[in-house]
Every structure is written in structure tokens, then in C-alpha cells.
Amino acid sequence: MPVQQLHISAPRKGFYNITEQVKQIVREANLSEGLCTVFVQHTSASLLIQENADPAVRHDLENWISSLVPEGDPRYTHTTEGADDMPAHIRATLTATSISIPIMNGRLALGTWQGIYLWEHRHYGQSRSVVVHVGA
Amino acid sequence: MPVQQLHISAPRKGFYNITEQVKQIVREANLSEGLCTVFVQHTSASLLIQENADPAVRHDLENWISSLVPEGDPRYTHTTEGADDMPAHIRATLTATSISIPIMNGRLALGTWQGIYLWEHRHYGQSRSVVVHVGA
């Protein structure tokens, strides 16, 4: 099946490593060469490929973007869903909704230090849906 | 035809909802599963998937990014095309030139609240060209 849906439990703000789930879908596709596309079906969560080694990278990323896009900015008018909602939309806008990764030698062509993350931008997250397409 | 070109009238800065045009191309492709890629052929307009419900989200996004990337920053040296030109290039850099969306059950796998927008970053826009590819 070229398209599969992943349901990711993302109960709080932060990074959820989905690399293994995506690799598993690519393995099952059994293609020597191709393209894998990851898409998140939400507007307050996004996708990120970043360093999978030192967790301090993700810690600093979260801190940095929280300063860039503060909660409670008096200019926000979309406020009915909570103080973290408009910042979540802005953070998702600045990062990725879809990422496409080539398949080479039967494997996802990620660099050594690259992991694929769902980035939850709401304080109290939920189940997030990620759709993965694999094609030749 | 796997590739089609859309001409979007974008006379002023802001968001232009192109979801229906993209869905129409996907319907005509008549694929049960596949991948749809949207690409904008410009460097001062970009693509965005964001909330299609409350227009305040887009209003706040526009306000926020206008503050982040102000016009008339004295550090800009690329100024001959107007005060909004260099900010437009920066805004396009921070957002997407291409977005890929899986096709699932014969339909674009957008989430319930996701719309596809052309984001015009110049004050006085123009006709913008968006190229859409649909493949298996």
C-alpha cells in the first residue's frame, strides 16, 4: 500500500521521534529506489528533521522558538482556543507540514544524524495523524 | 496530465485559498492513492497550509510576520524594487516553496482544518503561477 496513516500520541508540547515508524513503512514497500513523503494533517503540529544525537539540540530549539513566538502577545486576535493556540499556528507555519526523503539502496536516505520528529506545539496535545506516501 | 499550471490573481499582500483548484486537479487524475505536489514559481510569494476556519488565524499570521520582518530595515541593501521587496524574499524563505500532500481513498489527505494558501508577500501583487504535479 503506497499510503499509510500513523497515529502519534503527542500528549504535550515537544518532539516525538517517528523515524522508526517511517522506516518500517519504507521497508515494507520493498523498493530499491523511490521517494517517501511524510505529511502531518494538523495546523498546530509540524514535522522536523533534526539531530538525533544530543537531546540538547531539541531542548534549545524549543526554548528558542518559544521566545520568538511568545504566548500572550496582545496583538493576537485568535485567542478563544487558549494562549498557546495562535503561537502553535505560527510555529507550524515556520516549520514543515510535509517532508520528502529519497529511498536509496532500499533504505530511507537520511543522513547519519537525521531523525524525523513530529513537533507538537500545543501544551496539551492529542493523537496526531501523520500520512506517509511511498512511491517509485 | 500529471502536471498542471494554475494562474492565481494575487493583487495584494495576503492569503489566497487555492484548495479547491488543487482538489479539482486531484479529482481529474482519478487515482485511489498517490501524491500531489504544489510548487510556486516565485521568490516573493510562498505556499502555506493553515487553518481554514477562523480567518483571525491568517490575520494574526500576517501581523506577526510583518513585525518579524519589517519594511525599511536600514540593513537591507536590495532596495531598488521597493520597501516591501526584501521583506517578501525573507518571508518566502521562512515559509514553503513546495508542499506535497498524499492522496488517500481518491482524495487529497488534508486534515479537517487544513486549507492550501498562496501567500502573496508584495503589497501590489500580480498573477502568480503555481504548478501542480500528481503522481502515483
Next chain:
Amino acid sequence: MPVQQLHISAPRKGFYNITEQVKQIVREANLSEGLCTVFVQHTSASLLIQENADPAVRHDLENWISSLVPEGDPRYTHTTEGADDMPAHIRATLTATSISIPIMNGRLALGTWQGIYLWEHRHYGQSRSVVVHVGA
């Protein structure tokens, strides 16, 4: 071959135009219509489609993002690899790891003013690996 790897010499921070290398891969694929995806295998370098005419655009982009993401921010905790390392991860997060460009009439459907750049975010770069997939 649908997937090819480019090795880009990126000895210092800045922009490396890879448009011709990508176009050459597309020419060799000899497809009338299709999709070309460019993917960078690193977390401190990224991809950018931006104006290929006035180099001042790229100069101003580099200046602007250097101010947005300063080196030596005391909040960074990921500091062992140098003062430019955490800023490089943030800059890569705000820009693109993958870009997909339709192929139309046998050619990459870039706009007139669009070039494809590898954006090196470290002061002392290295050889960077870019993987290019071409499919129907």
C-alpha cells in the same frame, strides 16, 4: 537511475548554487513530465529556492537570519561543537530540508528568477551531501 547523490563543497557559511547540477540530473532522466525532489542529508545546512539575479538578496538574507539567530546566545545548552552550531540547527529548522519541483515540458519548472541553493550554516563547512530523486 531515479536517485543520485551530489557532493557539494561548502567550505564556509553562505549559499552554493546547485541549480545546474539538479537540471543535469533532470535532463538525463529524459522525462516529459515528472517530479524532482532535492534532499539535504544534514541538520546544519539546508536548501533554499531564492532569487538568482541580484546577489544582494542572498547577502541580506544571510545578514537578517544572523541577527534573528545570534551566536553566543546564553540560553543555548548545545555548545560543545562551537558557537555557530546551535544557530546552524535553528537556521536549518526555519528553512527547508527537502524541496520538490515539478518537471514540465521536459524541464525543471523553476520560475525565471528561481535558483536552487545549498545554504551552509556553519562557518567552516565541509562536503555536503544532497540526494536528488526524479520520478514520473
